[in-house]
Amino acid sequence: MAESKAKKKFYAVIGGREGTTIYSSWDACKAQVIEVKGVIYKGFPTLEEAEIFLSGGTAAQTLPQEGLAVAYVDGSYYKGEFSCGAVLFYEGEQVEFSKKFDDRDMAAMHNVAGEIMGALTVIEYCLEKGIPALEIHHDYEGVAKWAQGQWKANRPGTIAYAAACRKAREKLKLGFVKVKGHSGDTYNDLADRLAKQALGI
Numbered sequence: 001m002a003e004s005k006a007k008k009k010f011y012a013v014i015g016g017r018e019g020t021t022i023y024s025s026w027d028a029c030k031a032q033v034i035e036v037k038g039v040i041y042k043g044f045p046t047l048e049e050a051e052i053f054l055s056g057g058t059a060a061q062t063l064p065q066e067g068l069a070v071a072y073v074d075g076s077y078y079k080g081e082f083s084c085g086a087v088l089f090y091e092g093e094q095v096e097f098s099k100k101f102d103d104r105d106m107a108a109m110h111n112v113a114g115e116i117m118g119a120l121t122v123i124e125y126c127l128e129k130g131i132p133a134l135e136i137h138h139d140y141e142g143v144a145k146w147a148q149g150q151w152k153a154n155r156p157g158t159i160a161y162a163a164a165c166r167k168a169r170e171k172l173k174l175g176f177v178k179v180k181g182h183s184g185d186t187y188n189d190l191a192d193r194l195a196k197q198a199l200g201i
Contacts, residue, residue, distance in 0.1 A: 010050040014040040019149035022050045067132040071122040074191035075114020078199045084118035085194025098194040106157045115140040116161045133173040144176035
């Protein structure tokens with residue numbers, strides 16, 4: 001038993017006091033997570049497993065299955081305009097989103113702007129409905145990286161997105177799952193179609 005405990009040497013933290021990082025002791029980890037709202041953390045026996053957890057692909061596994069909404073988001077860009085598409089599942093219901101945006105500063109990021117607005121759209125929906133946990137499936141890695149503080153947000157749009165995700169974690173447990181775009185994933189493809197539909201393409 002003591003050997004098993006000793007093996008948990010690496011602690012992955014998402015949304016801690018110092019952002020998203022890995023600690024090699026429980027004391028260091030504890031200082032980052034105690035009394036911090038919305039933080040996600042987990043111990044691992046190897047550094048590799050902790051890094052995989054922080055990649056976004058498995059973070060959603062820590063979310064509770066009860067009260068969990070699952071969403072697929074995507075973005076599109078055409079002739080200076082951008083859009084998002086999303087499909088969300090919660091308690092047997094399916095909700096679809098198809099929105100076009102007119103923001104020149106955001107449009108400079110092309111379809112990336114739509115990707116992060118798709119994530120914000122489903123986050124805002126969950127907050128409005130009082131849904132406690134959300135798992136976001138996305139094909140652009142920045143959706144998770146900016147939200148979890150793994151990428152530095154430099155543009156106004158990504159700065160606002162990262163800040164919105166931090167605030168959302170006070171009431172909403174967030175997880176992210178990276179999927180391969182245009183790979184035949186039914187709901188990722190649906191989100192893509194909804195995004196294009198908003199732009200009339």
